[in-house]
Amino acid sequence: MKTLATAPTQGLHGKLDVPGDKSISHRALMLGAIAQGKTTIDHFLAGEDCLSTLEALRALGVEITRTNTTVIIRSAGRSAFKKPQKPLDMGNSGTTTRLLMGLLAGTNFTTTLVGDSSLQKRPMRRVSEPLAKLGVRVETTEQGTLPAKIYGGEVRASTVKLNVASAQVKSALIFASLMADEPSQIIEKLPTRNHTEIMINQFGGQIKTAADQRTITVQPKPKLIGQHVIVPGDMSSAAFFMVAATIIDNSDITLTNVNLNPTRTGILEALRKMGADITVTPVENKGEKIGNIRIKAAKLHAITIDAKDIPALIDELPLVALAAACADGATKISGAQELRVKETDRIATVAMELRKFGIDITEFPDGLEIVGSQEWKVVDTQLDSHKDHRLGMMLAVAALRVRTKLTLKNATAIAVSYPNFFEDLELLLKNTKDGD
Numbered sequence: 001m002k003t004l005a006t007a008p009t010q011g012l013h014g015k016l017d018v019p020g021d022k023s024i025s026h027r028a029l030m031l032g033a034i035a036q037g038k039t040t041i042d043h044f045l046a047g048e049d050c051l052s053t054l055e056a057l058r059a060l061g062v063e064i065t066r067t068n069t070t071v072i073i074r075s076a077g078r079s080a081f082k083k084p085q086k087p088l089d090m091g092n093s094g095t096t097t098r099l100l101m102g103l104l105a106g107t108n109f110t111t112t113l114v115g116d117s118s119l120q121k122r123p124m125r126r127v128s129e130p131l132a133k134l135g136v137r138v139e140t141t142e143q144g145t146l147p148a149k150i151y152g153g154e155v156r157a158s159t160v161k162l163n164v165a166s167a168q169v170k171s172a173l174i175f176a177s178l179m180a181d182e183p184s185q186i187i188e189k190l191p192t193r194n195h196t197e198i199m200i201n202q203f204g205g206q207i208k209t210a211a212d213q214r215t216i217t218v219q220p221k222p223k224l225i226g227q228h229v230i231v232p233g234d235m236s237s238a239a240f241f242m243v244a245a246t247i248i249d250n251s252d253i254t255l256t257n258v259n260l261n262p263t264r265t266g267i268l269e270a271l272r273k274m275g276a277d278i279t280v281t282p283v284e285n286k287g288e289k290i291g292n293i294r295i296k297a298a299k300l301h302a303i304t305i306d307a308k309d310i311p312a313l314i315d316e317l318p319l320v321a322l323a324a325a326c327a328d329g330a331t332k333i334s335g336a337q338e339l340r341v342k343e344t345d346r347i348a349t350v351a352m353e354l355r356k357f358g359i360d361i362t363e364f365p366d367g368l369e370i371v372g373s374q375e376w377k378v379v380d381t382q383l384d385s386h387k388d389h390r391l392g393m394m395l396a397v398a399a400l401r402v403r404t405k406l407t408l409k410n411a412t413a414i415a416v417s418y419p420n421f422f423e424d425l426e427l428l429l430k431n432t433k434d435g436d
């Protein structure tokens with residue numbers, strides 16, 4: 001049980017270089033594995049999810065060494081993958097699972113994927129069904145869940161229309177399409193994070209996105225060559241401190257080299273709409289956009305968020321709910337049913353845990369309504385991450401709003417995406433206004 005910091009008197013201060021982006025770290029490993037030659041990854045996120053990807057690729061015979069946040073991959077490409085000795089353990093990582101389903105298409109062996117109790121509940125038909133249109137066979141349980149078997153074989157080019165807005169599904173299809181003989185087209189429901197497209201092009205491939213931002217054309221059989229990737233800071237991790245600094249009086253912090261890819265900055269826009277004080281200074285970079293973000297404490301007001309806003313802040317919705325709980329008025333989030341199939345049912349767990357602070361919050365099948373309040377009243381001092389990293393971190397930030405001593409159950413889940421979260425939070429709390 002972790003005791004949480006509460007009611008800092010001076011707010012949060014100082015500069016922080018947030019850890020590498022989780023989505024980009026996964027993709028850098030996978031691209032390094034299917035490219036020829038040496039790939040170096042710097043500022044890699046050594047969180048449990050990305051380590052699941054790293055170990056799975058090692059089990060496929062790829063040579064990978066890691067020293068802290070630097071990873072070196074030496075590969076002869078996807079054709080050199082070897083049948084793993086045992087089922088690959090995906091741990092808690094949906095991204096590892098779904099992207100690997102596409103990456104393993106076109107091998108000449110069958111691979112079994114297994115996962116932890118949370119991952120075993122998450123839907124996989126959203127990947128196996130569109131992959132079937134490319135001739136790729138993925139067998140799941142009858143419920144459409146893990147364990148899954150991916151049968152390597154020929155990949156047939158096709159045009160595939162996706163009926164769920166998911167970068168994981170899109171990326172699996174892109175990885176599989178690379179193995180076909182003709183170009184494929186993937187049509188998204190709504191634009192989602194495009195790190196796979198950007199990185200494949202950086203490695204020498206050819207992926208084109210049409211002006212509608214939803215139609216992706218994949219040129220097959222590219223010659224992918226190992227690269228040097230410097231992973232930008234993770235907007236999804238930065239977001240915890242952006243919200244913390246906004247809702248805790250006297251705060252003034254700067255987060256450096258954060259990924260500013262517009263498919264990921266939904267939280268920044270939502271907070272700004274709510275009245276947050278955020279200044280972004282772009283930093284020059286090849287490929288992904290990055291910049292420094294300065295956030296000062298501010299008074300917030302309610303907003304509405306609907307389906308079209310969701311993909312760009314999908315993982316930050318627990319934080320939007322927290323910001324809304326501190327804002328004037330009632331915030332309505334709709335079109336967010338995807339939250340029900342994340343590490344936990346994040347609509348239910350966010351509502352359950354924020355109610356422990358006395359917040360008036362209503363659940364809907366596809367979202368939440370949160371009535372903001374300046375007077376929080378703790379009704380239960382034992383918070384629970386429910387083994388969901390993002391919920392755990394959101395609750396640690398929420399705790400800063402109250403004076404009551406609070407504990408967090410299942411705090412270790414935070415290592416899935418941010419192993420040093422509590423150390424970094426402590427740093428920002430220790431810095432004083434004058435002595436940054």
Ligand SMILES: O=C(O)C1=C[C@@H](OP(=O)(O)O)[C@@H](O)[C@H](O)C1
Pocket residue numbers: 022023024094095165166167168169171193314315338
């Ligand atoms: O592609 C990715 O790296 C991710 C995509 C999102 O999932 P979906 O594609 O299922 O929405 C997100 O929630 C997840 O944390 C990472």
Ligand SMILES: C=C(OP(=O)(O)O)C(=O)O
Pocket residue numbers: 049092093094095096315342343390417
């Ligand atoms: C949903 C998440 O990750 P994944 O789908 O990779 O488990 C997340 O990091 O919030």
